[in-house]
Amino acid sequence: MTTQPVVYVTRRIPETGLAPVREVCQVRLWEGELPPPKTVILQEVADCDGLLCLLTDPIDDEVMAAGTRLRVISQMAVGVDNIDLRAATARGIPVGHTPGVLTEATADFTFALLMAAARRIPEGVDYVRAGKWRTWEPMGLLGVDVWKATLGIIGMGRIGAAVARRARGFAMPILYYDPTRRPDLEAELGVEYADLDDLLARSDFVSLHCPLTPETYHLIGETALRRMKPTAILINAARGPVVDPDALVRALSEGWIRAAALDVTEPEPLPPDHPLVSLPNCVVVPHIASATVSTRERMAAMAAENLLAGLRGERLPYCANPEVYTRSREG
Ligand code: GLV
Numbered sequence: 001m002t003t004q005p006v007v008y009v010t011r012r013i014p015e016t017g018l019a020p021v022r023e024v025c026q027v028r029l030w031e032g033e034l035p036p037p038k039t040v041i042l043q044e045v046a047d048c049d050g051l052l053c054l055l056t057d058p059i060d061d062e063v064m065a066a067g068t069r070l071r072v073i074s075q076m077a078v079g080v081d082n083i084d085l086r087a088a089t090a091r092g093i094p095v096g097h098t099p100g101v102l103t104e105a106t107a108d109f110t111f112a113l114l115m116a117a118a119r120r121i122p123e124g125v126d127y128v129r130a131g132k133w134r135t136w137e138p139m140g141l142l143g144v145d146v147w148k149a150t151l152g153i154i155g156m157g158r159i160g161a162a163v164a165r166r167a168r169g170f171a172m173p174i175l176y177y178d179p180t181r182r183p184d185l186e187a188e189l190g191v192e193y194a195d196l197d198d199l200l201a202r203s204d205f206v207s208l209h210c211p212l213t214p215e216t217y218h219l220i221g222e223t224a225l226r227r228m229k230p231t232a233i234l235i236n237a238a239r240g241p242v243v244d245p246d247a248l249v250r251a252l253s254e255g256w257i258r259a260a261a262l263d264v265t266e267p268e269p270l271p272p273d274h275p276l277v278s279l280p281n282c283v284v285v286p287h288i289a290s291a292t293v294s295t296r297e298r299m300a301a302m303a304a305e306n307l308l309a310g311l312r313g314e315r316l317p318y319c320a321n322p323e324v325y326t327r328s329r330e331g
Contacts, residue, residue: 005049005071005311010036010057013076017300021052021307042066050307055079056268061087072310076303077290078102079239080320081212089324096306097320100158101298102290107162109289110237113261114205116283117233119143123280144204144231144258146170152203154219155210155238156182156191163207164189175199178210200227205235212239220244225251233259237289240266249275252282263289 007025009018011032021027028044030036035056036044045051045067053059055077061084064070073088074096088095116122120143127133127141151167153160156178164174168189175194176182185191196219200206206228210216220234221244228234234257236243245266251257259281265274268287276282290299306316315325 006047006069007050007052007307007311008041008044008048009052010041011054013052013054013303014297014300016297017052017076017304020301020304024308025050025311038063045070050074050311052076052303052307053083055082057082059083059088061091064088064091064093071313072096072307072316074303074307074310074316075320076299079211081239083320085321089321092324094310094316094324095320096303096310096316096318098299098302098306099318101302102295103158103162105292105295106159106237106289107166109263110159110163110207110209110235111166113235113237113263113283113285114207114233115146117235117259117261117281118146118149118205122283144233146172146205148172149204150175150202152177152194152199152206153191154178154196154199154206154208156180156185157209157211159237160207160209161185161189163209164191172205175203196224197227200224201229203232204229205233207235208238208242210238210242212241216242218242218244218247220248222247222250225256228257230255230257232257233261235261236265237263240264240268245274245276248282249279252276252279259283263287 004026007021007027009027009029011030038058041063045063048067049069049071051073053075064087070093072094076098078097078099080095080097083095085095120141124141148171151172151174153164153176156176167174174191176191177194177196177199181193219242225247248260252260261283263285264287270277270284277284306318309316
């Protein structure tokens with residue numbers, strides 16, 4: 001009788017992910033609604049062959065050192081900034097993630113945020129709920145046009161490009177900034193490459209789609225916000241710490257920019273008494289851009305696929321640290 005590999009799953013995920021893992025592994029599942037404390041993760045990984053985790057779990061070198069048997073880490077998310085990839089590579093542990101399957105849902109949601117802030121939809125909902133709707137108001141709740149407004153996309157990867165495709169339907173001129181120039185997308189979508197300062201100065205909407213790295217941490221701080229038009233709207237469906245929250249509070253309170261719509265914040269969750277929650281020109285939602293039934297089902301299935309490949313000693317189909325396959329295991 002061969003023993004089944006042991007896997008720790010840090011939260012209940014859709015069955016599309018759990019069922020295939022249960023078939024061949026001994027699954028230990030954290031049933032809490034909130035993420036497991038780090039002390040629990042450290043204990044659990046000690047005798048695990050695989051870890052299926054979420055973006056709310058800090059998977060650092062300490063966790064990997066505790067997981068002496070760990071052969072694979074599979075995250076049910078595309079962003080992996082919560083995982084120390086260098087440490088994983090140095091330890092010879094492949095890290096899986098879920099690119100592609102959440103692109104369209106996230107791009108749809110980015111547009112929902114953009115429209116919500118431009119046309120002041122949450123304020124309108126609050127207005128009706130507060131019993132303030134007494135008549136049609138010629139000057140009430142005026143927003144800004146989306147049609148033909150200039151969109152600046154920071155980070156022209158899969159999601160940035162999917163947002164650009166949607167923006168073409170709104171006849172928006174599109175600028176983009178990315179460390180990698182994309183002549184293919186320039187030809188396909190008519191997007192124009194701009195340096196960051198130029199993009200910030202010319203855009204009516206600035207939408208963030210870059211990963212969180214040391215280079216993008218607080219990329220949108222006081223200097224960037226002061227470069228934007230006073231009528232501009234900032235959208236963040238990437239990672240919270242790409243924006244400096246203190247600078248954003250000042251920008252929104254003092255009118256450096258018109259509004260912001262945030263799916264992600266620093267910190268997460270944002271405390272209910274944080275100024276960004278109560279500012280009327282700021283829309284904050286709880287990191288739900290990929291939250292559709294089918295998208296989350298596909299993300300879970302993909303996380304299982306990565307996990308099982310790693311346990312079989314095969315190359316992960318969606319690997320966030322492919323360099324692990326060209327480096328020898330240290331230590
Ligand atoms: C969600 O934010 C993800 O990275 O998948």
